[in-house]
Amino acid sequence: GAVVSQHPSRVICKSGTSVKIECRSLDFQATTMFWYRQFPKQSLMLMATSNEGSKATYEQGVEKDKFLINHASLTLSTLTVTSAHPEDSSFYICSARVGGLNTEAFFGQGTRLTVV
């Protein structure tokens, strides 16, 4: 299957700073990428959907000014957590789709963010 690489796998940052997470599709072009947040022992909650070259669509309740998503190319999407606070500590997962409506979504390995 297709490979989605997410980097970094773990990051610790100080409260008030910003941190960027990258999601790359290594062997295919992803027209759509998704960002999820997962708390311990809980399900994946969709934060936003991004399409290459256009603004991301955020789910209700997700602060778009806090979670900046950029999908500048067909192989790269980034999530920037701005002015991070301890409550932003979580596991963030991206997924990518090739395009078309019945294609699979492939997941990155996730990023554990800890804000201290």
Added chain:
Amino acid sequence: AQTVTQSQPEMSVQEAETVTLSCTYDTSESDYYLFWYKQPPSRQMILVIRQEAYKQQNATENRFSVNFQKAAKSFSLKISDSQLGDAAMYFCAYRETSGSRLTFGEGTQLTVNP
């Protein structure tokens, strides 16, 4: 809005035995996709099996099979000959045919006992 419910937070099975994980969903659509994903301790999401709603035949992938009951909006996963490597969190997920977003259930933590 579509919802996916997994009523079993935890399940356990003896190695080599069979276990069934339950999933129900709610939708007004007639055509859609259903999935089972596995999330092992590494946290990497792995697609286990997929079912198109328009297909009456239940999907099968080696030791994994589903029981898809469209009228009852039920989509259970059966794991046969359970192996230690099957231990993971399992998520049921739904996607509209015309949509791109996945809606996940709450997950079932499967333990495989040697």
